[in-house]
Amino acid sequence: MHVEYTLAQWSWIARNWALMAIALTCLSLMLFLVLWLSKYVRIILNIFVDTPPPLSMGPVDFQRLEGEVVRFRSFDGTSLRGMMLRTPNRSAYRGSIVFCHEYGSDMYSCARYTRPLVEAGFDVFTFDFRAHGDSSGGGRYKPLQWPSDKELDDVLGACAHVESLLTAEGKPPEIGVFGISRGAGSALLAASSDVNIKAIVCDGAFSTETTIISLMKRWAHIFARVKLVYESHPDVFWWLLYWLMIRFAQPKLGRKFPSVARALRDMQPRPILFIHGRRDSYIREDQTRLLYNLAPSEKYLWLVPGAKHNQSVIIEPKEYAARTIAFFRRHLAGESVEKSEICSPAETEVA
Numbered sequence: 623m624h625v626e627y628t629l630a631q632w633s634w635i636a637r638n639w640a641l642m643a644i645a646l647t648c649l650s651l652m653l654f655l656v657l658w659l660s661k662y663v664r665i666i667l668n669i670f671v672d673t674p675p676p677l678s679m680g681p682v683d684f685q686r687l688e689g690e691v692v693r694f695r696s697f698d699g700t701s702l703r704g705m706m707l708r709t710p711n712r713s714a715y716r717g718s719i720v721f722c723h724e725y726g727s728d729m730y731s732c733a734r735y736t737r738p739l740v741e742a743g744f745d746v747f748t749f750d751f752r753a754h755g756d757s758s759g760g761g762r763y764k765p766l767q768w769p770s771d772k773e774l775d776d777v778l779g780a781c782a783h784v785e786s787l788l789t790a791e792g793k794p795p796e797i798g799v800f801g802i803s804r805g806a807g808s809a810l811l812a813a814s815s816d817v818n819i820k821a822i823v824c825d826g827a828f829s830t831e832t833t834i835i836s837l838m839k840r841w842a843h844i845f846a847r848v849k850l851v852y853e854s855h856p857d858v859f860w861w862l863l864y865w866l867m868i869r870f871a872q873p874k875l876g877r878k879f880p881s882v883a884r885a886l887r888d889m890q891p892r893p894i895l896f897i898h899g900r901r902d903s904y905i906r907e908d909q910t911r912l913l914y915n916l917a918p919s920e921k922y923l924w925l926v927p928g929a930k931h932n933q934s935v936i937i938e939p940k941e942y943a944a945r946t947i948a949f950f951r952r953h954l955a956g957e958s959v960e961k962s963e964i965c966s967p968a969e970t971e972v973a
Contacts (some may be wrong), residue, residue: 722805728755899929
């Protein structure tokens with residue numbers, strides 16, 4: 623049968639074919655974008671999971687401290703090992719501090735950082751994060767150097783254990799926390815929800831999202847063959863890649879990765895001392911500066927010349943001890959201590 627089309631019909635067909643062609647082109651571009659992004663999200667996920675952390679401890683360069691070893695529970699029920707170090711002079715007791723060790727270490731590393739605090743009148747409770755030392759791991763959990771809700775549960779469990787001991791002894795359940803690297807980030811996350819944490823020392827703290835984005839930019843030329851992929855992109859591009867990656871990572875790894883930066887923004891004001899090595903090539907000093915700028919007052923920043931990641935205590939052991947003792951004396955024990963003994967304004971303003 624012969625069919626003749628009117629001019630109006632031909633016009634309708636042309637318009638619809640044009641719309642279909644545009645729709646197919648848009649669909650093709652979207653499909654290409656999804657495939658392209660998924661490729662780089664997988665690469666970034668590998669960076670997130672497999673990036674080796676910096677050498678944190680190395681050879682043990684300290685004499686271990688021994689105390690009362692206990693078992694206690696993380697907030698999600700995981701069995702953890704802890705140890706209470708009591709100050710020798712009980713009449714000079716000044717307060718209790720929870721120590722959060724760095725990734726790949728254990729509770730005994732506290733001796734490197736907190737021995738002077740114990741001698742100065744503070745009790746220190748140190749513990750093994752899950753899958754470290756003699757603490758349980760459980761399930762498919764694999765420790766990474768990024769603080770997650772699992773490490774947050776561990777710190778909250780340690781804080782609750784110490785707070786219950788203080789309450790049983792008739793003392794106010796007010797504590798300090800002292801964290802190193804991943805332990806510092808976990809301590810900040812815990813402080814955003816535990817109002818009994820009154821003072822925080824963070825050595826080598828970092829924001830997961832800004833650190834990963836920094837690593838992405840630093841290594842993009844290795845995994846991207848075309849310069850257009852990694853040159854001249856606005857920050858929103860890198861944040862999009864991070865957001866996509868973390869949405870894949872959390873179900874794959876069976877945990878969430880809360881934002882340390884957001885926790886600081888939402889935190890009720892409390893004193894924080896940030897310590898960072900100026901030769902830290904892994905977590906650069908601008909990462910700690912970012913957290914310092916987000917933190918509520920009262921806050922301090924000590925940048926240690928010549929120190930690499932977690933090495934400030936080795937480069938300046940006497941000053942490290944003096945500053946951390948002064949900080950906890952002022953902000954946990956409530957003693958009259960000049961701010962300049964902790965950190966001078968000139969140090970905070972170092973560019």
